[in-house]
Amino acid sequence: MKVTEQQKIKDGGLGRKLYSVRESYWISYNGIRTLRYMFKAKKNKEMSSKFIERLMLTVTEVNGCAICSYAHSKRALESGMNSGEIQNMLSGIMDDVPSDELAAVMFAQHYADTRGNPTHESWQRIVEIYGMNRAMGILGSIRTIMMGNTYGIPWSSFFNRLRGRADPRSSLLYEVEMMLGTILVPFSVIHALISGLFGRAIISF
Template identity: 70%
Template structure:
């Protein structure tokens, strides 16, 4: 499947979803990630998700969001998990031909999740639950939301350091980068918010 076909299936324009996340969006990305990250670790411990599976999901999300620093970090982790250079290169180019058949639905959902800026359709989520079962589906969601945290903040940091090297990200501005860095002070509030939501059993996805 080439990148043009992939975007046709996702029913979006190729650049949609690559706009920078606002401080407000980043707060909710962090909140959702904190609430579901544990399911990724649990699924990995129960061997429902292999390291390769998790890295494919994370590379798929990173490709949509266009995070340079995350691409570098997860390329290294993907290689360590046993993925080939060619598959990693394809994933970061939006080509999923090398993805095992039983993982394709999860990878496409990961792309959809990032495309919709963390607001997937209820039908797409239900399909993941139907295919993989609730435990594995929650692990997939936890993997997606974990890398969404990295992408949201990683893009700002990447843009800032590239600016210092006279290679500014055309999507970004110095004001945006500084506001995102300062926005990190909201993370303790987000963690408390997540813990309270767990305490009151608020659904992890609507």
């Protein structure tokens, strides 16, 4: 039986390569470009808080971010999800996902599995199912939590290291490198704003 990256993480925290400084730059860039679509979809009641939190818990489960799991479990409870639903989401179990949200949740899983490089076909399917406005809200939600996971993993691992419970995928050198790499975030924000002014594509393949 093939062991997935997610299973390797669960079985000892090994297998899934953590995001590099270079990847974190582009994850931030993409997140900034689509953040407003998440807020817009929520404001227009095209996406509920529960829907958004399901997507975020799904991505967090794939990436294995401890601090994001804690933060978004709390937010999911506040949105109305019960503890059983949340635990299932953080275990990769989709039994409780409403049928009309399942395709989006599976896309979120695929997006994280491919490190932010989904297939064109998978994106087109989301647009077909949900329409462009909701699809952009879904993408914005996924990319927002990807930003959180990217930096949440090294920060939470660093503080857990001080308590003797570091992420086994990580190292002190990696954590320091990623924390210093946050100085690039303002540049990714400027880059994203410039791309928006020039009408660059929101998602490419």
